[in-house]
Amino acid sequence: MSFFPDASFITSAHRFQQFVADEGAEVAFAGRSNAGKSSAINTILNRRGLAKTSKSPGRTQLVNFFRLAEDSRLVDLPGFGYARVARSLRDHWRGLLEDYFEHRASLAGLILVVDSRRLLGDFDWQMLDWCGGIGCPVHVLLTKADKLKKEPAARALAAVEKELGDGATVQLFSALKYDGVEEARLRLVELIDTHKRTG
Ligand SMILES: Nc1nc2c(ncn2[C@@H]2O[C@H](COP(=O)(O)OP(=O)(O)O)[C@@H](O)[C@H]2O)c(=O)[nH]1
Numbered sequence: 001m002s003f004f005p006d007a008s009f010i011t012s013a014h015r016f017q018q019f020v021a022d023e024g025a026e027v028a029f030a031g032r033s034n035a036g037k038s039s040a041i042n043t044i045l046n047r048r049g050l051a052k053t054s055k056s057p058g059r060t061q062l063v064n065f066f067r068l069a070e071d072s073r074l075v076d077l078p079g080f081g082y083a084r085v086a087r088s089l090r091d092h093w094r095g096l097l098e099d100y101f102e103h104r105a106s107l108a109g110l111i112l113v114v115d116s117r118r119l120l121g122d123f124d125w126q127m128l129d130w131c132g133g134i135g136c137p138v139h140v141l142l143t144k145a146d147k148l149k150k151e152p153a154a155r156a157l158a159a160v161e162k163e164l165g166d167g168a169t170v171q172l173f174s175a176l177k178y179d180g181v182e183e184a185r186l187r188l189v190e191l192i193d194t195h196k197r198t199g
């Protein structure tokens with residue numbers, strides 16, 4: 001079964017003015033470069049190649065909008081936490097994301113993509129801070145879980161759950177092995193439905 005049979009790319013934005021109309025509900029995906037964000041989006045939407053995956057981290061990124069269904073979107077945010085990206089570009093992204101979190105009424109939740117072997121970093125805490133400030137729910141995907149054995153994976157999950165407390169929900173995820181895909185889809189749908197019900 002496909003949760004999002006009508007998923008399609010809408011547009012890319014480099015500036016706030018280029019964002020699509022702030023209507024309905026949208027869930028944002030964020031993660032440090034190379035965390036596995038594009039792979040997670042493609043796997044969750046069951047569309048290989050919809051969000052481009054890359055082996056070269058730090059490639060110029062934009063804010064990418066995808067249609068999920070009538071009145072709902074997925075937004076792929078740039079991950080600026082990578083040292084090889086020029087400082088001016090990082091500052092631009094930071095400002096753009098700050099604007100986004102501050103002013104986006106249709107924002108229903110954030111799915112934060114974190115490499116399960118690296119745990120939470122500065123970029124992730126910045127995202128969590130912004131979301132905490134506006135009461136935006138966060139769901140953390142601990143990706144590339146296939147690279148960890150069962151015990152270390154369980155420990156990574158417990159450690160992040162403990163760090164975040166009630167601040168977010170957390171799960172293990174693997175785009176390679178399809179682990180946790182259904183759970184991620186259900187959470188995505190739940191975030192959208194909750195936003196539509198409560199505004
Ligand atoms: N083993 C494994 N590799 C993954 C997984 N997800 C992504 N990758 C790899 O990690 C690299 C970065 O993935 P990508 O989705 O482009 O990361 P992004 O920069 O966060 O969008 C690529 O080489 C992917 O093939 C996963 O679940 N398991």
Ligand SMILES: [Mg+2]
Pocket residue numbers: 034037038039052053054
């Ligand atoms: Mg990517």
